Amino acid sequence: AQSVAQPEDQVNVAEGNPLTVKCTYSVSGNPYLFWYVQYPNRGLQFLLKYITGDNLVKGSYGFEAEFNKSQTSFHLKKPSALVSDSALYFCAVRDISGGSYIPTFGRGTSLIVHP
């Protein structure tokens, strides 16, 4: 079984400050991990993924995420937040060990960046 948790419904940060959106996962085997962003009235857009290799993954719009196997986490980070980063962020996991091609999404975290 696979699952993902986003413990914060909402994250508030001031523009220019660093931001972190948390994600933890549970899989039986090895995970593929993803972050997506959803702007109002739009579909989900892919931000970045961890498949294998370097634990620090860089993605679109200056976002990055760090895969931490011991803590089963994949937190999304950005060094300096922009007001335009305000959106809904979804973490997703897929357990590749069982041969599944179906990802499980978290319930989402609303990021609000204040000017």
Add this chain to the structure above:
Amino acid sequence: GAGVSQSPRYKVTKRGQDVALRCDPISGHVSLYWYRQALGQGPEFLTYFNYEAQQDKSGLPNDRFSAERPEGSISTLTIQRTEQRDSAMYRCASSSTANEQFFGPGTRLTVL
């Protein structure tokens, strides 16, 4: 290039009617997924296809829901005898690999 498109964007129907939701994936994408998303929740898996073959339909809530992708491109999700609890955002996504997915804008279904 064109992304994933879905139609209609909004559908209001009366309880008991059938509805068909369409998804046009990115050209050449092998995999096509259907999700349902309730307000304040992440996308919930319904079914997916590789080419024209339905690989997994374990997420379909009941036998009123069905999906097809007859030519390995456009897909239709059909809900028969709609009920109020079917009201939700229905999202389609396509993928060229087993990795990241590209989502359409969704169809907002309201059953009165």
